[in-house]
Amino acid sequence: xxxxxxxxxxxxxxxxxxxxxxxxxxTGLGLTTELGVTASTELVISVGGDGTMLAAxxxxxxxxxxxVGVNVGHVGYLAEIPRDDxxxxxxxxxxxxxxxxxxxxxxxTLEDGNRHVGLNDIVIExxxxxxxxxxxxxxxxxxxxxxxxxxxxxxTATGSTAYSLSAGxxxxxxELDVVLLTPVxxxxxxxxxxxxxxxxxxxxxVTSERRARVNCDGVEVAMLDxxxxxxxxxxxxxxxxxxxxxxxxxxxxxxxxxxxxA
Numbered sequence: 001x002x003x004x005x006x007x008x009x010x011x012x013x014x015x016x017x018x019x020x021x022x023x024x025x026x027t028g029l030g031l032t033t034e035l036g037v038t039a040s041t042e043l044v045i046s047v048g049g050d051g052t053m054l055a056a057x058x059x060x061x062x063x064x065x066x067x068v069g070v071n072v073g074h075v076g077y078l079a080e081i082p083r084d085d086x087x088x089x090x091x092x093x094x095x096x097x098x099x100x101x102x103x104x105x106x107x108x109t110l111e112d113g114n115r116h117v118g119l120n121d122i123v124i125e126x127x128x129x130x131x132x133x134x135x136x137x138x139x140x141x142x143x144x145x146x147x148x149x150x151x152x153x154x155x156t157a158t159g160s161t162a163y164s165l166s167a168g169x170x171x172x173x174x175e176l177d178v179v180l181l182t183p184v185x186x187x188x189x190x191x192x193x194x195x196x197x198x199x200x201x202x203x204x205x206v207t208s209e210r211r212a213r214v215n216c217d218g219v220e221v222a223m224l225d226x227x228x229x230x231x232x233x234x235x236x237x238x239x240x241x242x243x244x245x246x247x248x249x250x251x252x253x254x255x256x257x258x259x260x261x262a
Contacts, residue, residue, distance in 0.1 A: 003042045004034075004042070005033075005045070007045070007047065009048030009072070014083070022086055025087050043093070044059065045070060046070065049071065054119060057078075058217070061239055067239065067240065068242035071083065078158070080245065100242060103158045103240075105117050106156050106159075107122075108154075108214060118235075122232050123151055124212050124224070125184070125213050126213070133210055135207060137203070139196065148188055150186075154179055154181055154232045155169065157173060157174045160174070177198040179196045198236075203230070209226050
């Protein structure tokens with residue numbers, strides 16, 4: 001992996017400065033860099049926070065490229081490299097001293113056939129903040145539940161530590177190939193999160209007169225009117241996330257969430 005494509009947060013001066021450092025260090029290691037992803041790119045490096053990392057991950061998925069993130073934001077669950085460790089990490093990349101973590105993705109297929117793939121989650125949420133939405137969920141064509149809720153999250157294992165977690169969803173090993181169904185502030189008989197197989201299809205139908213918004217990794221991709229529906233399942237495509245972390249999954253959970261291991 002000699003040619004690096006840099007995806008840099010456009011509004012942060014510190015991200016631009018770190019990108020310049022990456023370019024200088026890479027040159028000294030015999031690597032080349034350029035802004036963006038092209039046909040010659042062999043590795044994507046995101047420079048920013050997790051928002052930048054998500055945007056870069058979509059490009060990495062499109063071109064089936066490995067990706068790693070340098071964290072210059074406030075949250076860095078996905079962007080693993082601290083800004084002060086750029087030189088060391090690039091040296092390890094050049095030497096092949098890293099591991100590829102395969103991360104599953106989730107897809108939303110709309111009635112018009114448009115398909116949107118996310119690394120973290122697909123969210124169906126209310127359009128008007130003061131009013132809940134009514135939605136029905138069927139799994140593999142079988143009716144499952146009706147919800148009066150602020151929304152519904154269908155997250156990947158990677159996304160289990162994002163919005164789903166704040167809504168009461170479980171923390172899941174990020175390399176598992178599952179989809180988590182987590183209601184948001186539901187006024188229903190069944191409000192527990194559900195873990196689905198990656199190939200299960202959850203069909204979400206809006207039954208209220210109030211419209212619902214469909215977001216993919218935080219970006220609005222559609223609006224659903226009364227009777228509108230979306231099919232959500234594992235996308236069948238993995239993101240190849242580069243990691244230098246040798247910790248076991250339980251150990252990383254203890255450290256990331258401020259617990260002390262035994």
